[in-house]
Amino acid sequence: MDLAVFWFCLIAVLWSGYFILEGFDFGVGMLLALLPRDERDRTAMFDTVGPVWDGNEVWLVVAAGATFAAFPAWYATMFSGFYLVLLLILVLLIVRAISFEWRARHEGVRWRATWRWLNTIASVCAPLLWGIALANLVHGVPLSGEGDFAGDLGDLFSPYTLLAGVAVVLLCALHGATFLTLRTTGELRERAAAAARRLCVPAALVACAFLAATVDVAVERNDKDVFPPVLPAALGAAALVLGTVLVLRRKSGWAFVMTALAIGLSVATIFTGLYPRVLVSSPDFANSLTIADAAAAHYALSVMTVVAAIFTPLVLLYQGWTYHVFRARVGRSPG
Amino acid sequence: VTLLGVTSVDLARAQFGLTSLYHFLFVPLTLGLAPLVATMQTIWHRTGEDAWLRLTRFFGTLLLINFAIGVATGLVQEFQFGMNWSVYSEFVGGVFGAPLAIEGLAAFFLEATFLGLWVFGWDRLSRRIHLATIWLVALGTWLSAYFILVANSWMQHPVGSTVKDGEAQLTNVGDLIFSRFALYAFTHTMLVGLTTGSIVVLGVACWHLARGRNSDLFRRAAALALIVAVPVTALNLVVGSRFGLATTDYQPMKIAAAEALWDTEKPASFSLFQIGGFTQEDQTPSVHIDVPYLLSFLATGSFTAQVDGLNAVQAQEQQKYGAGDYVPPVAPVYWAMRVMAYLGALMALVALTGAWLYRKGKLATSRWFLRTAVVATAFPFLAALAGWVLTEVGRQPWIVQGLLKTSQANSPSVSSATIAASLGAFVLLYLVLAVADLVLMRRFARVDPPVVVREEIPVAAVSY
Numbered sequence: 001m002d003l004a005v006f007w008f009c010l011i012a013v014l015w016s017g018y019f020i021l022e023g024f025d026f027g028v029g030m031l032l033a034l035l036p037r038d039e040r041d042r043t044a045m046f047d048t049v050g051p052v053w054d055g056n057e058v059w060l061v062v063a064a065g066a067t068f069a070a071f072p073a074w075y076a077t078m079f080s081g082f083y084l085v086l087l088l089i090l091v092l093l094i095v096r097a098i099s100f101e102w103r104a105r106h107e108g109v110r111w112r113a114t115w116r117w118l119n120t121i122a123s124v125c126a127p128l129l130w131g132i133a134l135a136n137l138v139h140g141v142p143l144s145g146e147g148d149f150a151g152d153l154g155d156l157f158s159p160y161t162l163l164a165g166v167a168v169v170l171l172c173a174l175h176g177a178t179f180l181t182l183r184t185t186g187e188l189r190e191r192a193a194a195a196a197r198r199l200c201v202p203a204a205l206v207a208c209a210f211l212a213a214t215v216d217v218a219v220e221r222n223d224k225d226v227f228p229p230v231l232p233a234a235l236g237a238a239a240l241v242l243g244t245v246l247v248l249r250r251k252s253g254w255a256f257v258m259t260a261l262a263i264g265l266s267v268a269t270i271f272t273g274l275y276p277r278v279l280v281s282s283p284d285f286a287n288s289l290t291i292a293d294a295a296a297a298h299y300a301l302s303v304m305t306v307v308a309a310i311f312t313p314l315v316l317l318y319q320g321w322t323y324h325v326f327r328a329r330v331g332r333s334p335g
Numbered sequence: 336v337t338l339l340g341v342t343s344v345d346l347a348r349a350q351f352g353l354t355s356l357y358h359f360l361f362v363p364l365t366l367g368l369a370p371l372v373a374t375m376q377t378i379w380h381r382t383g384e385d386a387w388l389r390l391t392r393f394f395g396t397l398l399l400i401n402f403a404i405g406v407a408t409g410l411v412q413e414f415q416f417g418m419n420w421s422v423y424s425e426f427v428g429g430v431f432g433a434p435l436a437i438e439g440l441a442a443f444f445l446e447a448t449f450l451g452l453w454v455f456g457w458d459r460l461s462r463r464i465h466l467a468t469i470w471l472v473a474l475g476t477w478l479s480a481y482f483i484l485v486a487n488s489w490m491q492h493p494v495g496s497t498v499k500d501g502e503a504q505l506t507n508v509g510d511l512i513f514s515r516f517a518l519y520a521f522t523h524t525m526l527v528g529l530t531t532g533s534i535v536v537l538g539v540a541c542w543h544l545a546r547g548r549n550s551d552l553f554r555r556a557a558a559l560a561l562i563v564a565v566p567v568t569a570l571n572l573v574v575g576s577r578f579g580l581a582t583t584d585y586q587p588m589k590i591a592a593a594e595a596l597w598d599t600e601k602p603a604s605f606s607l608f609q610i611g612g613f614t615q616e617d618q619t620p621s622v623h624i625d626v627p628y629l630l631s632f633l634a635t636g637s638f639t640a641q642v643d644g645l646n647a648v649q650a651q652e653q654q655k656y657g658a659g660d661y662v663p664p665v666a667p668v669y670w671a672m673r674v675m676a677y678l679g680a681l682m683a684l685v686a687l688t689g690a691w692l693y694r695k696g697k698l699a700t701s702r703w704f705l706r707t708a709v710v711a712t713a714f715p716f717l718a719a720l721a722g723w724v725l726t727e728v729g730r731q732p733w734i735v736q737g738l739l740k741t742s743q744a745n746s747p748s749v750s751s752a753t754i755a756a757s758l759g760a761f762v763l764l765y766l767v768l769a770v771a772d773l774v775l776m777r778r779f780a781r782v783d784p785p786v787v788v789r790e791e792i793p794v795a796a797v798s799y
Contacts, residue, residue, distance in 0.1 A: 300433055311444075
């Protein structure tokens with residue numbers, strides 16, 4: 001396989017990993033506003049993601065870094081073109097990162113409430129904006145003949161991209177609820193399970209609509225045939241239906257697997273719909289950026305392929321081990 | 336594109352300078368404190384003395400508060416290359432992007448994952464494995480520094496690459512990651528990290544010693560800090576000046592600007608202090624104190640050698656790159672060099688004095704020294720910031736030395752108003768975070784270290 005195509009696929013995998021992993025800690029952040037009865041519940045919820053959220057976020061750092069290295073032109077056009085959206089995401093992620101680490105450093109009621117609310121706001125808005133940003137890759141933005149972004153902020157918002165944002169938020173909320181059902185005990189766990197039951201039908205409906213719309217957008221705006229994008233979309237829809245059934249039947253372990261799959265397949269649908277381009281231009285389709293145009297030279301790609309081949313299995317191994325170490329359910333802290 | 340006479344390049348530079356310097360307030364402390372905390376835990380592991388466990392937890396908390404903000408502000412660095420500097424990004428991605436991507440894959444995963452294991456793993460991991468996690472965190476921070484410095488060093492001295500079809504392309508990865516410049520930059524930065532970590536531990540320990548509480552505990556912390564600080568600060572003076580030598584080979588303009596040396600001198604004297612003499616129009620300082628021969632030695636290794644002045648290098652560069660002004664802003668580079676070097680020497684002095692007092696058994700009673708050590712905690716941060724000003728401002732007008740100018744590297748599609756808004760957002764956010772960080776660090780640097788409850792496997796260092 002062409003190395004540039006390999007890196008396109010790898011970047012899709014990195015984004016999937018990001019949304020699957022950070023997805024549940026986003027979901028936990030959203031549910032902080034709904035589930036807990038008191039501060040001890042909140043602390044238990046923070047503790048479910050405390051050891052892992054930072055490692056989860058590195059998937060984003062690597063996705064962006066890999067884009068920079070493997071597709072300099074894609075990175076340059078996307079990051080300068082989506083400027084204000086990315087600026088907002090940065091502010092949100094900074095505040096969120098700090099909320100995890102600093103909240104517990106002080107007992108004050110206002111201090112804790114402030115950081116908790118900031119965490120919740122960031123956990124809703126960041127995936128919303130990421131959904132909008134990634135959907136724009138395939139929906140298309142105005143690009144000039146030189147491959148520069150030639151639109152304005154308004155061009156990033158359309159019914160389809162907003163649908164994508166909302167779908168990502170709902171998927172993360174559901175994913176977070178199934179995660180909490182697995183990781184907490186007692187009444188908190190029951191409330192998490194109840195939240196998952198309430199969320200699963202609307203999340204599945206909106207996400208299915210998003211998957212169908214993505215296939216449609218890929219056909220209409222990126223010159224694709226219905227197949228292959230329909231394949232991950234159909235599998236994603238199947239995972240959503242199964243996930244809904246499993247949530248309603250209270251099979252929380254398998255339900256979590258399904259919400260993870262649904263998120264991964266949603267990202268896969270976007271990237272399958274995007275191939276062989278990396279950023280669609282609209283209205284001037286001819287200005288679209290392709291994998292071949294944007295890729296770095298072969299030598300750099302082969303060096304990075306060797307590095308990725310060595311480190312990716314290692315990372316998967318020790319991150320997997322971390323989840324094993326922290327597999328025990330988190331109870332309410334005493335006192 | 337201009338906004339009230341300020342160009343978008345100016346604004347993008349202001350944002351990059353601000354966010355990078357701010358980020359680098361937290362980086363060296365993490366680089367130094369991580370191995371120091373790991374050492375404390377190792378001593379506890381070996382000796383079983385409670386004191387070292389208490390110190391591990393105490394300084395571990397400071398490490399974590401600092402780490403959080405370092406990680407959070409690091410993300411901005413990765414994104415803003417593409418956001419504000421799209422021409423740069425497209426031009427360099429094929430070379431500069433590789434170490435950045437490798438940094439994420441090889442270093443960030445390591446430090447983030449094992450930090451989570453360390454913080455939450457006290458009662459879930461065996462003591463030995465738990466000890467390994469903090470060492471892996473330290474390894475992650477060092478690896479991360481290595482790869483980002485490889486990337487930065489390529490901007491100072493582009494090696495292992497060629498320019499083809501208007502883009503830089505990697506041609507030899509070995510030349511890139513083992514470039515002489517990068518190895519110097521890394522060694523220097525690691526010593527800066529260890530200096531920062533040890534000077535901060537020393538300052539905090541001295542504050543507690545002056546208060547007279549937990550003296551037994553903090554005498555040990557001070558001893559560890561001094562054992563690290565004495566050799567590290569001394570060595571860094573040597574490495575720093577050798578790094579200067581190497582820089583003369585690749586960036587003669589930077590060195591000439593750092594000395595405000597307009598005319599070539601042989602032998603060249605070192606300017607200790609001067610007023611005026613920082614601009615093309617005013618090349619002769621009105622007041623100056625010089626040390627003869629010293630600059631020749633510092634810049635070339637020989638006391639009598641010639642050092643090229645700004646005017647000569649300007650003429651050489653014009654011949655090489657065509658008409659244009661290749662002289663960086665002289666005053667900030669000159670003063671950055673001096674702040675860095677003078678503070679470096681001062682820190683070596685503080686460390687030596689501390690070690691001497693400690694050997695005499697007078698450390699805890701020398702109030703003047705305890706006070707000095709507390710004040711000195713600010714020095715490594717100021718010196719590190721000055722060092723980056725020297726490195727980055729000294730490279731101007733180039734963004735990649737000899738290949739791409741800063742003025743041509745920004746994002747054409749981003750307006751001044753947009754960058755101004757983003758700059759404003761970061762200024763505001765970073766100010767609030769700085770205040771909160773200072774409040775937290777002060778609070779946790781002043782509390783009594785947590786007491787170890789016997790007959791119990793230690794609970795989490797930090798409760799969430």
